[in-house]
Amino acid sequence: MPKPSPLQACSQMSLSDILADPTVQYWTVGLLLGQLVFGLTFGGIASPVQKKAAFAAHQLCCFAAFVYCTAFGTSIWLNSSSYRTGASFDVRLYGCTEDQSTIVKMMLGFQVYDAVVTLLVTDLRSAVGMVHHIVTGLFMVFALLGGVLMPYAPFFCGIAEISSLSLSIFDLFKGCKELSSVKSVAPIGDLAKILFAVIFL
Numbered sequence: 001m002p003k004p005s006p007l008q009a010c011s012q013m014s015l016s017d018i019l020a021d022p023t024v025q026y027w028t029v030g031l032l033l034g035q036l037v038f039g040l041t042f043g044g045i046a047s048p049v050q051k052k053a054a055f056a057a058h059q060l061c062c063f064a065a066f067v068y069c070t071a072f073g074t075s076i077w078l079n080s081s082s083y084r085t086g087a088s089f090d091v092r093l094y095g096c097t098e099d100q101s102t103i104v105k106m107m108l109g110f111q112v113y114d115a116v117v118t119l120l121v122t123d124l125r126s127a128v129g130m131v132h133h134i135v136t137g138l139f140m141v142f143a144l145l146g147g148v149l150m151p152y153a154p155f156f157c158g159i160a161e162i163s164s165l166s167l168s169i170f171d172l173f174k175g176c177k178e179l180s181s182v183k184s185v186a187p188i189g190d191l192a193k194i195l196f197a198v199i200f201l
Contacts, residue, residue, distance in 0.1 A: 013144050023102055027065075027109025034061045035117055048179035049172075055123040059172040065110050066164045073103055073158010080151065096150040104143050104150065107157040111137035123175060166195035 018024060035057050043053035076099045115133035118124045140157075143150055173180040173189025180189050 023105035024109045028112045031113035054121045063168040066161045073154040076154035108140035163199040166192040
């Protein structure tokens, strides 16, 4: 049985095509620029996050990325015929649309950004974090090269990131002790911790 034609567009991408793709580049460069701008801004303004400027900038960039991915992924998931009852096995396994490909490229760009910042920022640097970003990035590359299971990308690269929204806020408070000591905003960190636990489970 021939595979759906949209798959051919996905599987034709070479590694060089993926690395040169505008979506991958825009997300990588855009987030790195955001990291630089927010880091310099937080570092130059007296605030509870000034001493952790790079760390706080990372959490803000991640939060913004997660908001977009969650909204975009949810929209694709709810509006794609690939997920409707009765869809064939071939469609669910090999089906590929432009939006599905786009969200995978977005996630790849995000993982490249996150890997670079994790390596450079001392407060973020960890072997576990680097392995996570590298493995996730490789999964995105394999998906773009082969097109297999692309219909599920909106869920794992989009809807599943809803828990990461609260995680970013929780990590910000956890990593910035001066911020968590401010009584007027401390409850936000506590609420984010509870929300993450509930949503993740």
